[in-house]
Amino acid sequence: MKNAHALALALVVLLALGLRLYHLHDPILDHPAWRQGDGAAIARNFYELRNNIFYPQTDYDGPPPNYVELELQIVPFAAAQLYRIFGVHEIFLRLLVLGFSIATIPFVYALGREIYSRRAGLLAALLYAIAPGLVYYGRAIIPESAMLFFSAGGLFFWWRFSTRRTIGDLALACICTALAALAKPPALLILVPMLAIAIWKMKARALLDWSNYVLLAAVFLPFGLYFSHLQTIAEWHWVTGITAKHVLPALKTDLGGPTALLAALQSAFALLKMLASTILGPVLFSLLLLAAFTQPPDPCGGMRSAFFGSWFAVLAAYLFVVVNVERVDYYLLPFALFAVLYAAGALAYILERVAPQPFPVGAKFGLGIALFLAVYTNMLEIHPYYTWSRNVYAAATEVGQSLEPGSLIVLGHYDPAVLYTIGHRGWEEDVLVWNVHDMTSAIAKGARYFVAVEVPRFRANHELYAFMQRYRRVPVHSGWQIYDFHHFAKRHR
Numbered sequence: 001m002k003n004a005h006a007l008a009l010a011l012v013v014l015l016a017l018g019l020r021l022y023h024l025h026d027p028i029l030d031h032p033a034w035r036q037g038d039g040a041a042i043a044r045n046f047y048e049l050r051n052n053i054f055y056p057q058t059d060y061d062g063p064p065p066n067y068v069e070l071e072l073q074i075v076p077f078a079a080a081q082l083y084r085i086f087g088v089h090e091i092f093l094r095l096l097v098l099g100f101s102i103a104t105i106p107f108v109y110a111l112g113r114e115i116y117s118r119r120a121g122l123l124a125a126l127l128y129a130i131a132p133g134l135v136y137y138g139r140a141i142i143p144e145s146a147m148l149f150f151s152a153g154g155l156f157f158w159w160r161f162s163t164r165r166t167i168g169d170l171a172l173a174c175i176c177t178a179l180a181a182l183a184k185p186p187a188l189l190i191l192v193p194m195l196a197i198a199i200w201k202m203k204a205r206a207l208l209d210w211s212n213y214v215l216l217a218a219v220f221l222p223f224g225l226y227f228s229h230l231q232t233i234a235e236w237h238w239v240t241g242i243t244a245k246h247v248l249p250a251l252k253t254d255l256g257g258p259t260a261l262l263a264a265l266q267s268a269f270a271l272l273k274m275l276a277s278t279i280l281g282p283v284l285f286s287l288l289l290l291a292a293f294t295q296p297p298d299p300c301g302g303m304r305s306a307f308f309g310s311w312f313a314v315l316a317a318y319l320f321v322v323v324n325v326e327r328v329d330y331y332l333l334p335f336a337l338f339a340v341l342y343a344a345g346a347l348a349y350i351l352e353r354v355a356p357q358p359f360p361v362g363a364k365f366g367l368g369i370a371l372f373l374a375v376y377t378n379m380l381e382i383h384p385y386y387t388w389s390r391n392v393y394a395a396a397t398e399v400g401q402s403l404e405p406g407s408l409i410v411l412g413h414y415d416p417a418v419l420y421t422i423g424h425r426g427w428e429e430d431v432l433v434w435n436v437h438d439m440t441s442a443i444a445k446g447a448r449y450f451v452a453v454e455v456p457r458f459r460a461n462h463e464l465y466a467f468m469q470r471y472r473r474v475p476v477h478s479g480w481q482i483y484d485f486h487h488f489a490k491r492h493r
């Protein structure tokens with residue numbers, strides 16, 4: 001039986017790998033290009049500028065260094081070390097992300113086995129392998145795959161520690177959870193179900209249990225030190241900026257009265273459509289709804305209920321407070337681990353009650369067809385995400401080849417992926433609001449070229465457009481306009 005489960009798990013991993021290899025060689029201009037552009041630039045800057053994981057740099061906001069307040073750059077830093085051997089190739093970033101995504105599957109299986117059964121563990125691994133958001137973002141250059149990997153590890157080792165009380169499990173739970181939070185702060189959410197287990201088992205004595213405090217210290221001490229360090233060096237404050245300028249003001253408004261609260265709740269419920277499509281997919285979302293009514297009996301007398309109940313509560317709060325403001329689907333990925341485990345437990349319970357073992361040939365064939373349809377449906381949900389503009393890629397590549405190597409540029413367009421593809425550092429700005437003073441300031445700081453991507457928008461800024469005509473144009477075929485600050489245009493008489 002163990003060999004059969006090992007073979008089944010290996011097949012699940014191969015299926016997950018095959019799905020995540022789809023379009024792996026695409027440029028980083030596919031969705032989400034902005035986020036991928038930052039990750040790729042940080043990796044290249046670790047390689048070219050400063051090889052220190054605690055000093056991440058982007059390509060924009062002027063001449064380097066351009067330190068940025070973001071999560072611990074685990075994947076970009078690892079990719080930079082590979083660049084030192086093989087050269088700069090974005091495929092290493094995608095492969096590292098893919099590696100974290102695939103490596104999460106054994107943790108999901110093990111956690112499902114601990115909470116429910118071996119069959120539930122296999123089903124959880126399968127659901128994780130084919131969920132559309134986990135497939136697509138399991139090869140995109142964003143930190144969520146690393147976050148989910150360490151989160152799954154933290155949950156697994158903490159569950160085992162709670163039942164066996166071994167120091168090794170506690171140490172691994174602390175390490176994994178700390179790295180998960182550093183990989184991306186929403187991973188802090190898993191502390192709630194972890195501590196809920198401790199409270200359920202020990203009741204009031206949980207306040208005196210040293211292991212809970214070890215866990216909290218192991219997570220929050222490096223987390224606090226890392227982000228305090230970034231606060232002192234960063235020019236761009238993404239984490240605290242999003243929190244202070246977007247999340248907290250929106251929460252204050254939402255709690256300002258019954259009408260505002262009702263509107264915020266309606267807006268949050270609308271996010272379920274996003275969760276059911278590109279993140280979980282319609283199959284897993286439907287199974288999750290079914291799971292709410294078909295959970296197996298809890299042999300631990302409520303430990304499982306405390307675990308999932310507290311986890312769901314904190315995820316719902318996160319949806320309302322954070323995702324309701326930053327409405328991008330990959331912010332919903334913290335739901336993925338909860339969904340695959342909870343749905344798998346219910347599905348295994350249903351199969352145990354209605355299906356004999358071993359399955360007859362006809363039933364296996366039917367399950368194979370159902371799996372194919374589920375995978376096909378999921379891939380349809382995310383298929384638009386694989387789209388990228390070949391014209392933009394060709395234009396950015398041409399611009400990069402037309403400029404003096406290493407020169408600073410002002411890019412008249414907001415998109416770090418385009419700036420990265422051009423292969424230069426500098427500024428990225430909206431040409432409609434960028435003025436002559438801004439441009440002369442950039443020139444004084446070392447800008448060599450101006451690249452207008454959105455030419456009609458550039459021309460609409462009459463003052464800036466007139467000012468730029470004094471500089472010589474660099475000829476390109478794309479239709480973008482490049483101005484060389486080191487040479488003035490010839491005046492016609």
